Amino acid sequence: MTSTRETQELLEEGSGARLGPPDPGRAPLKASVFERMAGANCALLPLFPYHDAGSIVPCGAILRGAPDAEFGHFFHFNTAEEVVVVFGAHKAMLATGQIYATQPLHGVNSFLRDPADPEAFALITITQHQAEEGDQNEAVIFRCMKCHQELLRFDYDATPQGAANHAPAAYGGSEDDHVAMFPTLWGGTEAAAAFDEERVRTCGKCGHVNDRYPIETWGWQRYVVQVRTANDSRRALDEAAKGER
Numbered sequence: 001m002t003s004t005r006e007t008q009e010l011l012e013e014g015s016g017a018r019l020g021p022p023d024p025g026r027a028p029l030k031a032s033v034f035e036r037m038a039g040a041n042c043a044l045l046p047l048f049p050y051h052d053a054g055s056i057v058p059c060g061a062i063l064r065g066a067p068d069a070e071f072g073h074f075f076h077f078n079t080a081e082e083v084v085v086v087f088g089a090h091k092a093m094l095a096t097g098q099i100y101a102t103q104p105l106h107g108v109n110s111f112l113r114d115p116a117d118p119e120a121f122a123l124i125t126i127t128q129h130q131a132e133e134g135d136q137n138e139a140v141i142f143r144c145m146k147c148h149q150e151l152l153r154f155d156y157d158a159t160p161q162g163a164a165n166h167a168p169a170a171y172g173g174s175e176d177d178h179v180a181m182f183p184t185l186w187g188g189t190e191a192a193a194a195f196d197e198e199r200v201r202t203c204g205k206c207g208h209v210n211d212r213y214p215i216e217t218w219g220w221q222r223y224v225v226q227v228r229t230a231n232d233s234r235r236a237l238d239e240a241a242k243g244e245r
């Protein structure tokens with residue numbers, strides 16, 4: 001959880017450098033990615049509650065093939081760099097132990113060779129380094145499965161808390177949230193909802209009517225609702241506590 005600036009200061013101090021005390025806003029936490037993902041409600045779940053400016057944000061994803069599984073396909077654009085670590089995979093396009101950095105614009109699908117194969121699985125983390133300052137932007141892009149024509153591009157502001165232009169309302173959050181909404185999961189939910197309309201899914205170039213995006217598989221809508229419910233619950237508790245005085 002060391003920021004780039006802190007790392008730089010450590011390097012400048014030379015070989016005798018010692019890690020300073022942790023950022024009081026980010027108490028050190030540890031988690032088993034396997035345990036955490038066994039109970040996760042969605043793919044790309046932040047493993048730790050820190051995704052403010054400068055944070056390094058590991059997110060877990062757990063995927064399994066099934067005869068009727070649908071994963072869909074979209075492209076993700078992210079000004080923040082992402083690094084994928086494969087903790088375990090079988091019959092997947094990823095190998096156990098593999099580590100790679102994604103391009104700013106990259107495709108997202110099941111990563112399984114045959115999504116209908118129940119033996120195919122992958123458990124990975126996707127880690128992004130939040131901007132120390134300045135804006136962060138993302139987009140979810142759907143293309144025609146037949147001719148690759150762009151059908152929908154949903155751009156959203158993902159500037160983290162602590163950066164000058166942070167505006168949680170831009171991604172379904174609120175300044176007084178106890179649990180910060182993770183912008184990528186809100187953006188994916190909104191983009192999939194917009195893509196639900198047949199008019200949007202119908203390719204203007206080749207006429208192909210593309211399938212709706214199977215967001216249920218990814219759990220993002222559930223995540224968004226649960227974050228809102230957790231925050232509403234916390235506000236209700238705060239209100240109740242005021243009444244006790």
Ligand SMILES: [Zn+2]
Pocket residue numbers: 144145146147148149203204205206207208
């Ligand atoms: Zn088309």
